[in-house]
Amino acid sequence: MRSQFYDFVSRNRWNLLLVLSVLIFAVLIVYSIGQDKQNTSASMEYNAEMEAMQISLNLSTELDEATQELLTMYDIKTSSPPLSQEEFFIKTGPVLHKNTFLSSIYFINTEKKLVFKVPADSNTPSAAYGDNNSILELSMLLSEYTEKPYLSKPYQVTPGNYYYSLLVPYENHSFFQLTFTPERIFAQSAAFRKNDGMLLKVIDDQKVVYISPDYESQVARSDEFLTTSLIPLYNREMLLYALPSDSMLSAHMELWNTFGHWSIYLILFILLVIVMFQMFDISERKEHERKLELSETKFRSIFNSVNDAIYITDLRGKFLEVNNVACEKLGYSKKELLKMQRWEIMLHHSPEETERKINAVLKNMECFSEAVHVSKDGLLIPVELSSRLIDYEEQKAVISIARDLSESKRAEMLLKSNDELRQLTRMKDLFTDILRHDLLGPASVMKGYTEILLDTTEDPEKKQLLEKVFQNELKLIEMIDNAAKLAKFESIEELDFKIVDLIPLLMSVADRYQAQLQAKSISLKVPLEKEYNALINPIIAEVFSNILSNAIKYSPPNSEILVSIEDEVTNWKILVTDSGEGVEADDREQIFDRFSRAHKGGVKGSGLGLAIAKRIIDLHGGRIGVNGNPAGKGSVFWFSIKKGG
Template sequence: AMASSTDGITICDEKDRYIYVNEAYARIFGYSQEDFIGETWRKITPSDLITVVEKGLEDTLHNKDTGVFKGEVPGLKKDGGTVPTEVMATGLWDENGNYNGHICIVRDITERKRAEEKLREGERFLETIFASIQDGIGIIDKDMNIISINKTGESWYPHAMPLVGKKCYEAYHNRKERCELCPAWETLKTGKSAYKEVPRHGPGGKQVGWAEIYSYPLNDMITGQMNGVIEYVRDITERKRMEEEIKQSEEKYRLLIENIQEGVFVIQDAKMVFVNKAIAAISGYSIEEIIGMDFHSFVAPEDLEMVQDRYYRRQRGEDVSSEYEFHVLRKDGEKTLVNMSVGIVTYLGRVASMGILKDITEQKRAEKLIKESEEKYRNLVELTTDIIYMTDKNSKHVFMNDAGLRILEASPEEVIGHHWSKCIYPEDREKSVQKFREMIENGTDVFDFENRYISKSGKVINVLHNIRILRNEKGEVIGTQGIARDITERERSAEALRLSNLVVENSQTVLFRWKAQKGWPVEFVSNNVVQFGYSAEEFLSGALPYESIIHPDDLERVSKEVRTHSGSGDDRFHQEYRIIAKNGSVHWIDDRTVIEREKDGNITHYQGIIIDITERKHTEEAIRKYNKELEESNRMKELFTDIMHHDLLNPLNVAHGYVELFLEDEKDLRKKSHLETIKRNLVKGMDLIDNATKLSKLKSLESIGFEDIDLKIVVTEVIENLTPLAVNAGMSIENNLKTRLPVKANRIIEDIFTNIIINAIKYAPQGKRIVVRGTEEANSCSVRIIDFGEGIKDPEKKLIFERFNRNEKKGVKGSGLGLAIVGRILQLHNGRIWVEDNPEGGAVFVVQIPKS
């Protein structure tokens, strides 16, 4: 078991020198097993930690009162690197309390450390995402008392502090009774979310602005009962003021956006004949220096052949890509990566090439940073229904989550690489660009900015933005990151239902509405029930009641639970059970049901959702199986330790030493014979330790070594060895084995009969005798050991073969390990053991061992 373990295992002597190292231990540190023998733990300990570890071992492993060292220690590998490890070492002590060495288990926890670091990175990213949401969040109980509020919410009402414990209308609005326009009250009444725009009040009840409030029911996760309301509050005072200002600045903003920051140039006869200031900034030359220069002078040598080829082919009228990237060679010799869009125009009456040049160095850096971080938070970003997007320095989208693409009805190619204003409703573009420019110029993030998107199909969507500026390590702007929430006015109920159904039909959650009648006939089911092979029409036609698809083994329980919840007045309940798909396959489902009652309490319908949790159930079963196997493995290790330290090793060593002393001095032959018998049995006891050790090591093997053995001889020797013990107890052992009992077995088989007969002597001395009989069958041999004691009760006949389970009897001492060892040895032999009642009173232990 130690050799095949995936954990590193070592055994060290009293000077902590390695005497055994398994392959896994050597592999962890990059050495061979032979490299460790004779060395100490210092071989794999960083030099700066040796003193610390020595002190730790002195206080723990080398201290008999403690005896155990456990902790995480960095190990030194052969190649000079380090590896994080988890170490557990147990000291070995002799009967005189002397330290004899230790056993150590070492586990490589590199992957665990990596996983922990990834988790921390994920948490840091989540904190960054939520740091951009600077809205007020409060929790109100059913009596409209404030029980919690975040810092943003508190900052709006410093005059009313402390807020917790006060009525919301008293603290927020300086009122003595509930507000008429109160979304929280509406949610408490209906159990549904609500939205309102309400005045925001300062000291003395004076209105100081406006806020929009979203209220959501706060339900108990177990009972489903609503305990209060969560209010999500945004201050929209500034938004309303800015809407008016933006309208007044539209004309000014139009001029600003036309004054683009990208480089514009015209090339004629390979000469630069026109450039703007941005071209001069990109190249490092002045405008005057550039005019008249050959355009080749601005291209880096590695890109010159490609740029020349495209220029002359375009001049000849060939179809050449109008947009590509290359490196500009600046006046100072540095290179700048640019994106160029170019085409053929007529300039001053002659053919020329006109294009736009954009410095994309920072864009590329931003794309690299975004790509590196994207995998860390993509799952979180894709789970939200809000639009999350990123733009580069040139205001082009470099990322938009699936929610945004769905809302815009666009593919990634239609958004990524395009200016963000392309998504904006035409009437809102100028004010949006103005706001964006102010954000960049002022270097401040933008919160609660409202405009409208337009989808590919022309649908207008009202959205509310929170935008944060992204900067590089130098503090330079490299782009933006934003969250946009759909705040479109609630559409007609039919449209809302259509959208809801669209979400459901594209998910694994199936909606049902059952009539409260026998068989639970279905009144409504979402079309995605097809995942179980059925169509919605089969249920809605009445031909297929819901009860008919519930697994027969679960139907009675499900029906009883429904009746119980219905009769107890519950509003909702939760069940897990199996259903049978149309193809006969069995699926575990999670059922969450709401009970619909009339005013008089009469139940008319059940409405709920079912989710396929078959994979989860399979995973849970696999985990339970693994835990059971792990538990059994630990039991075998404990069995070996218990035998070594509690029942055999110490007393046998002491007894053996005394017998040796008595034999040296004893002259009486009869006494000397008795002492020899004692010595022989002590040696057998110590042999048992070796066998127990072998059992532990053989736990992971399918078989052990067998040889031809005559059970008659083995059992006879056991009877002879135990006869003095029986006589001292006032008992006799009758050996009725008459013929050979040939089997294939290991010599450890003797311990089976030793343990059973010793148990009979301990627990059945009042029967005065033990009878041993044997029979040979076609494929096996059986030995029956019969006592005439009190017998064994039926519930205990299987339990006695488990560790630490034994019959309690006054005056009888034992560990409860003997019959457990018997059971394990028989498992290794593919044999059987069971207990029958002796008709004359007592118990019959039957041992059956295969011949081969």
Template sequence: MDDPGGTIRVLLVDDDPDLATMTATFLEREDDRFDTETAIGAAAALDRLDDGIDCVVADYEMPDMTGIELLEAVREEHPDLPFVLYTGKGSEEIASDAISAGVTDYLQKERGTGQYAVLANRIENAVEAYRSEKLLNRRTRRLERLISNLPGMVYRCRNAPDWPMETVEGEVAAMTGYAADALESGDVQWGEDVIHPADREETWARVQDSLDERGRFELSYRIRTRDGETRWMWERGRGVYDDGELTHLEGFITDVTERERRESRLQETSARLEALFEQSPDMINLHDADGTISEPNARLCEKTGYDREELIGTKVWEIDCSIDSASAAEIWDRMEPGDSRRLESEYERADGSTFPVEVHIRRIDAADETLFAVISRDISERRERERELERVQREYEELINGMNDTVWVISREGEFVAVNDAAVEQIGYDREELLGMRPHDIDAGIDPEEITALIEGMPEDDVQVFETVHETKSGEEIPVEISSTLISYQGETAILSVGRDITERKERERRLERFASIVSHDLRNPLNVAQGRLELAAEDCDSEQLEHVADAHERMNALIDSLLGLAQQGEVATETEPVALETAAERAWSSVATDEATLRTAVTGAVVADPSRLAQLFENLFRNAVEHAGPGVTVTVGDLDDGFYVADDGVGIREAERDSVFETGYTTGDGTGFGLAIVEQVADAHGWSVSVAESENGGARFEFTGVETA
């Protein structure tokens, strides 16, 4: 439907039927215009899109395809249909991918029912904008077709010195910086505010003279844009007459700044070339096909010690002692008009001494003769630098071969020109095989053009760090962290890249990602359903028990938020401070349903820890003991030399299973399987080590070592 105030048909897509139904119920409560339908899974949603749906609201993580994959499928057939990604699993990467795929809006699932009002408002805004845009597009499409191909602006103005505009269309803002309505309203006058002050009188006079002669005009003049930039305009127009009296002008104006600049540059080039020839720091001469010098510049005279008159008429091999007439003629004969050659040679001065030069020869045939332009440069200092660079290179190669990290030197052309022993050992190719290979030969994620762009764009002394994957000769993939900077290698700018194997770190990151996925998706959705059901139940009955249920929901939400925060922070405990172990344990015990269980504390002093993370650790261990050892279990928290332990007198953990209990998803009962995984995450975040053993009474004993005391 195109009626902005009509019924809004919403298709809710989720893999959780209860959550989808709950969301539909609350959306229709928020706005009676909503006609909400649910689809369980992306495949079912795609079958419903041709039924007049106004907006799709989809979860991200679903079994058959993700919300972004569903978005891409919808965009193929319905490129403008409003699509809201409504997900419990949020991250910058997912948001970026959603925006790239063309999502209309992105909303992360929150706790409580207040989120549905926000979602309803987002849907309403998206649909109304979509419908309004369709109406506007129909009204403006014809006009856009008429002016879309104009490389400038058309106008109608009164024939007065200020040239007040009545109508302007086209690329007005792009050319002048002023909006069209500013000109049409008179806030900006073309003749007074836009035309360059130095051109106003002449422009007016030329237009009036042309109108008097033939009723039409054509001219170029300068303007000043709103930003103060001077640009050139070309204008063609005609007069509009009323009862024989000239009243208005109509015409077309286009930007010819680049054309004017090209013409100006051509005029300047000739003068610059003449000055460059004489003032150049390089030696320059012109000679004919016989090798006779006709035009030497001042630098050539200075470097060789000859006067200008002495060099004119001299043969080139009289100052270039590395060639003779035959070898020079052979070079020139092979050159076509416009060809150039580069070579290194040696010039002889008037006093008989010599110096090395780099010579560039170019054939520039004139109308009646063949000429050669020779530009030469003294490379004595460069030769000395090259010898020094060779020495430095030998020392450099000795240095990098002693490093444990891989070292790569990449040339401007994008080839490996040096690698160290660690790189050879890690990748598996011989050094001779690696030299000449390119980064994308061992790293499929690198675009060959990126190397040149990196060299051209990286500031000196800047270090760029990124992560990638190297593939060995045997096909093994190794994640690495690369640190790159610019260096001078053998006299050329190159990239020095140092790679560090981050396999262990990536494995830790993957564990954190799996953990966050469980918390955000598998816990948040059922909890949202429970909160919604509780609110509906409260409308039907009044019981103090419901208040306790709501408190439990809030506690669960707080735990989920904390756990997600831990997963996102990786290995860092955010805010550490001295925490008394006995107090922390007793507070955690009071937060857990312990029934007839007993807590014994045999700890003294304090540890440096994040209080909320430490509370999570104790709560999970206490809950684990009560659930697996029975309601009458006794749990003891005691001191170790460099940490503490938590032990119970229950059935214990079999030795064969002790290495598995910390794995995400591991459980021997009806639990979620991530309680002890959270314990390990908290320990890792503080830099502690955790292990499981048998307690004195045959139960489980969890030991935490490497703990900093306060």
């Protein structure tokens, strides 16, 4: 038996060698093709995930930039919403032109029933998005759902053509709507595509919103390479199906065709090809590894270029990866963070609280919340935290994106402070009205009756008492009047100015004080030699009136008050010089503050007159002050105002 077997082998050794070679060759071919398909499937899965991530990151970045541009243009803090279709077209037209993937931009105010749109002839509907039946219902949904941008379900405008609307809340009854089509993004803009060798089909809400040409014909031939991924975008998740194109499968097709034609004369050549194929396969794998490494590098670049802090933790909360922004915000190095637990950077968190948060992510696949990060130096950072479950390095992990809310929180505090300030302003206005109407009236009546009693009383002692009452009533009326004036001037932000000659204005004020001047035998000198045109508001007379009144009060009888005007190139400087007791150097700054006056014996006042004068000069952009009289005893009060043309 053994001899027969040996003879059979000897006679057919070449045939057996050929059969063995063919079997070895077939096994190697099957193994090589199997490995190639396995590698191709793994590559397709990775490429599909990278494709979905690229689309999601690029589209969210583009939409965020367009949204930020609109909210910056119409800053809600300055109450500057769109006012007209023309103004909206002029302002937002460049935004639409720059972001070519957008189809239209709307501004909708449900309270005022306003709808502005760019382009003006856009026929994209601004209601009935599929989520709701009307703009009002949609607005109510926005206010209840979130304060963040809200992405609508896909809605059909023309047969087979779907649109999305990104709805950006602006105020209580208004929002912006940015519309775009997946067709324009995927078909016309290569920036949103990473791998042009793949055929895509994107489904959202059971609607095919985009499909590559030749996808349906290819799926029947290469469905074993079909992979799926999710495209997360704001509150939506689109399902992405990816297939290799014909060019990607051509290598496999050629291989099968080549070895489908068996020939005895090609066996030796095929054996050589097997060796070469293995060498090629090794080279291809190295190239595949190189591409994977390059993709990993690009992923790292995207991961670290996002403006938000991103970190990946295992299901126990230990950090597995962090981006550069997270390190900068928290003040830790990457090496330090990778040795820490998630709860260590959270305010009022514990390992148990971290476990509860991770369980919520495991249950819902994603989780949105607000939290407070604690930096290394103890700084509290309010954040909006978005977490979801992912596969990371062959294990389940949680990726969290933390958006810094510090600026928005400060904006909320500023808005609250503004409301409180407006309330205080209303209270001040109410107090001013009380001063003017409820206090000044009774005080004037008391003054009138006191004057009658003074005229009818003969008793010297009573007359002296009534005179004191009368003087205090005058002081009370002056204080009420000055306080009301000061409140009015402090509420004014700017004045209307015109060119006025100063001399007639100063003379009109001087005429009102002739009785006081004559009572003390004081002479008043005003320059009359030329015109002094100034850019002023007539209210400037109040300044000269206050300064002249003080000069008369503090000047001794039989003295002189001199009014002079000096040329300061672009300003006129008006000086009022008296020969009274003067103002001490320590008092010269504070006398212009409200309720402050120099310590003068025998002269009464509220200290508001010069505060009023300073406020009026401030509104004119000028200066006011007081110096000692260089000629001797007394003071020189002065103020400067701009010259007229």
